[in-house]
Amino acid sequence: MNYRHHLTVGLAVLALSCSSDTAPEKLAAAGDDGSGHTAPTEQTLRANAAVLKTLPFDDRTDFDLAKRGFIGARKDPKILDAKGNVVWNLDDYRFETGDAPASVNPSLWRQAKLNSIHGLFKVAPRIYQVRGYDLANMTLVEGDTGWIVIDVMTTEETARAAMDLVREHLGTKPVKAVIYTHSHIDHFGGIRGVLPDADAAAGVPIIAPDGFLEEAVSENVLAGTAMARRASYMFGFLLERNARAHVDSGLGKGTAPGTYGLVAPTELVTGVERVMNLDGLEVVFQNTPGAEAPAELMAYFPTLRAMCGAENVSHVLHNVLTLRGAKVRDALRWSAYLEDAIARASDVDVLFASHHWPTWGHDEIIAYLKKQRDIYKYIHDQTLRFANRGYTPREIAELITLPDSLSKTFAVRGYYGTVSHNSKAVYQHYFGWFEGNPAGLNPLPPEEEAVRYVDAMGGAAAVLEKGLAAYGDGDYRWAATMLNHLVFADPTHTGARQALADVYDQLGYQAESGPWRDFYLTGAGELRGNALPASRDAITPIDIVQSMPTHLFFDALAVRLNGEEAADEDTVLNFVFTDIDETHVLEIENGVLHHARSDARSDADVTVTLTRGDWNKLIANTVTLQELIFDGRIDVDGSTLSLIGFFAMLDEQDPAFSIVVP
Numbered sequence: 006m007n008y009r010h011h012l013t014v015g016l017a018v019l020a021l022s023c024s025s026d027t028a029p030e031k032l033a034a035a036g037d038d039g040s041g042h043t044a045p046t047e048q049t050l051r052a053n054a055a056v057l058k059t060l061p062f063d064d065r066t067d068f069d070l071a072k073r074g075f076i077g078a079r080k081d082p083k084i085l086d087a088k089g090n091v092v093w094n095l096d097d098y099r100f101e102t103g104d105a106p107a108s109v110n111p112s113l114w115r116q117a118k119l120n121s122i123h124g125l126f127k128v129a130p131r132i133y134q135v136r137g138y139d140l141a142n143m144t145l146v147e148g149d150t151g152w153i154v155i156d157v158m159t160t161e162e163t164a165r166a167a168m169d170l171v172r173e174h175l176g177t178k179p180v181k182a183v184i185y186t187h188s189h190i191d192h193f194g195g196i197r198g199v200l201p202d203a204d205a206a207a208g209v210p211i212i213a214p215d216g217f218l219e220e221a222v223s224e225n226v227l228a229g230t231a232m233a234r235r236a237s238y239m240f241g242f243l244l245e246r247n248a249r250a251h252v253d254s255g256l257g258k259g260t261a262p263g264t265y266g267l268v269a270p271t272e273l274v275t276g277v278e279r280v281m282n283l284d285g286l287e288v289v290f291q292n293t294p295g296a297e298a299p300a301e302l303m304a305y306f307p308t309l310r311a312m313c314g315a316e317n318v319s320h321v322l323h324n325v326l327t328l329r330g331a332k333v334r335d336a337l338r339w340s341a342y343l344e345d346a347i348a349r350a351s352d353v354d355v356l357f358a359s360h361h362w363p364t365w366g367h368d369e370i371i372a373y374l375k376k377q378r379d380i381y382k383y384i385h386d387q388t389l390r391f392a393n394r395g396y397t398p399r400e401i402a403e404l405i406t407l408p409d410s411l412s413k414t415f416a417v418r419g420y421y422g423t424v425s426h427n428s429k430a431v432y433q434h435y436f437g438w439f440e441g442n443p444a445g446l447n448p449l450p451p452e453e454e455a456v457r458y459v460d461a462m463g464g465a466a467a468v469l470e471k472g473l474a475a476y477g478d479g480d481y482r483w484a485a486t487m488l489n490h491l492v493f494a495d496p497t498h499t500g501a502r503q504a505l506a507d508v509y510d511q512l513g514y515q516a517e518s519g520p521w522r523d524f525y526l527t528g529a530g531e532l533r534g535n536a537l538p539a540s541r542d543a544i545t546p547i548d549i550v551q552s553m554p555t556h557l558f559f560d561a562l563a564v565r566l567n568g569e570e571a572a573d574e575d576t577v578l579n580f581v582f583t584d585i586d587e588t589h590v591l592e593i594e595n596g597v598l599h600h601a602r603s604d605a606r607s608d609a610d611v612t613v614t615l616t617r618g619d620w621n622k623l624i625a626n627t628v629t630l631q632e633l634i635f636d637g638r639i640d641v642d643g644s645t646l647s648l649i650g651f652f653a654m655l656d657e658q659d660p661a662f663s664i665v666v667p
């Protein structure tokens with residue numbers, strides 16, 4: 006039995022890991038580009054050309070703003086980890102020049118070019134940003150004696166590279182404070198690149214919003230494996246970087262697969278507002294929980310007339326529900342926080358954020374904040390307006406039409422979230438999955454339904470013919486529905502897989518949202534059986550494991566218990582952690598794994614004694630259970646068979662489960 010695998014909890018999404026799958030036979034496509042992605046069709050050409058007429062592409066202001074204050078850029082295009090793996094590569098995106106190729110929505114292409122602008126920038130007196138070397142930004146504010154660093158990017162490697170660039174151009178100054186704006190890993194994972202060791206971190210206040218640590222380590226734990234798999238679609242981990250594959254994530258270029266860390270905050274911002282003095286600068290923090298992230302804050306620097314909007318504002322329509330999966334966010338609260346920010350911005354001359362370039366000028370900032378505020382409120386209010394007239398999510402997504410004042414503003418275009426899926430998220434927030442129509446109460450599962458659809462439509466050959474005809478007409482959404490039924494009815498049907506992949510190519514090429522494009526093109530690649538990159542081990546960062554409260558591990562184990570196998574079990578296990586003086590009792594009853602922190606039970610089947618430190622290593626995959634037993638670092642008292650039986654009832658999670666086939 007593989008204990009190592011059995012003990013791994015679902016933290017994979019925190020590591021944003023890639024995983025490999027056994028590829029079925031590779032399908033060749035007509036006019037493919039080597040990865041199989043087909044040429045854009047006439048219809049895609051026309052659709053993308055039409056986009057050029059709908060938006061003010063002549064307005065180049067954002068390009069000027071994204072370059073404003075440029076100081077210098079990295080000379081080496083690659084950022085490597087200690088083993089020489091590439092964490093970031095500027096050369097990946099060198100192809101993004103000139104007009105949009107026919108296989109990319111011109112609006113997304115424009116955003117991709119903006120996100121490719123990279124370097125160290127002077128934002129305002131005493132405020133600097135490093136942009137374009139990670140999905141996220143690092144902002145540095147000059148205090149009286151050193152730097153206040155706002156957000157430390159995703160990885161140690163990219164953060165270190167950012168600090169190197171700062172030192173190269175602005176000299177060496179100590180880090181006097183760190184602010185994590187929110188609980189997403191692209192804003193705290195790189196802390197070891199900023200504070201490399203205990204000496205550097207000693208005495209440096211780390212400020213974070215209330216609830217930061219719990220949210221940072223727990224948001225993705227229970228559903229982590231599935232979220233990681235879905236994230237691989239959303240961010241195009243498996244796609245090449247070219248005009249027929251990944252071009253941008255909308256929010257930034259893409260994710261950085263490096264080394265993640267976490268140093269716990271020393272100061273939490275609780276309540277609505279807190280004023281602090283950091284290295285001689287007054288900072289007014291505004292807590293904004295439950296909007297873009299469960300724990301998030303914005304910050305206002307009165308003496309610098311500057312505001313940090315964290316990730317509540319950006320140059321995209323953000324996600325009310327991210328496609329990798331997460332708990333749905335509250336669009337109304339989000340909008341209300343931005344209303345509050347507008348009130349605070351009366352003395353602000355510059356607004357910077359966790360992603361993208363800043364906004365300068367008081368009037369421009371107010372106008373920008375109002376549009377950010379209103380895009381979420383408009384989607385929220387109109388979704389409920391239609392819902393209260395009986396419309397359901399797929400109908401509402403078609404019905405919502407933005408006013409020109411919003412739809413023609415690049416900063417709220419759907420490069421990351423979309424009006425379509427955000428309106429469905431608002432519906433979900435209020436109503437959940439059930440649309441109220443009894444036909445949808447208990448339909449057949451996808452495979453059974455697909456077999457009957459195909460039969461009702463005249464059999465596989467007829468469905469393929471209709472699917473290809475819809476493809477020929479450029480009716481890609483309908484073609485996808487029909488061909489998806491055919492693939493689910495018979496995943497070995499290579500013609501159906503090929504045709505569906507071709508349809509997904511075109512849907513991807515037309516998408517304005519980076520994640521939509523990546524979803525379609527990743528699906529196309531997997532249907533074609535493209536060889537996936539070699540698996541990167543899903544090592545859960547030890548920093549993050551150490552920060553996890555013990556109960557969270559047992560929550561994560563509980564969601565792996567095979568309820569059927571455990572149905573008749575009645576097992577009690579004591580886990581005694583000697584170094585932290587905590588005992589946790591686990592009991593299986595009614596097919597459910599319960600756990601509680603309490604005294605050891607004398608009737609337990611087995612008592613396992615070890616340190617929390619060794620437990621962390623076990624979870625982080627840096628030691629195996631066998632090694633701990635061999636070294637005498639774990640003591641098993643009682644029935645070893647019960648212990649083995651317990652682990653045998655835990656399901657292995659599947660990091661490469663199928664999505665586009667049953």
Ligand SMILES: [Zn+2]
Binds near residue numbers: 141189191316
């Ligand atoms: Zn972010």
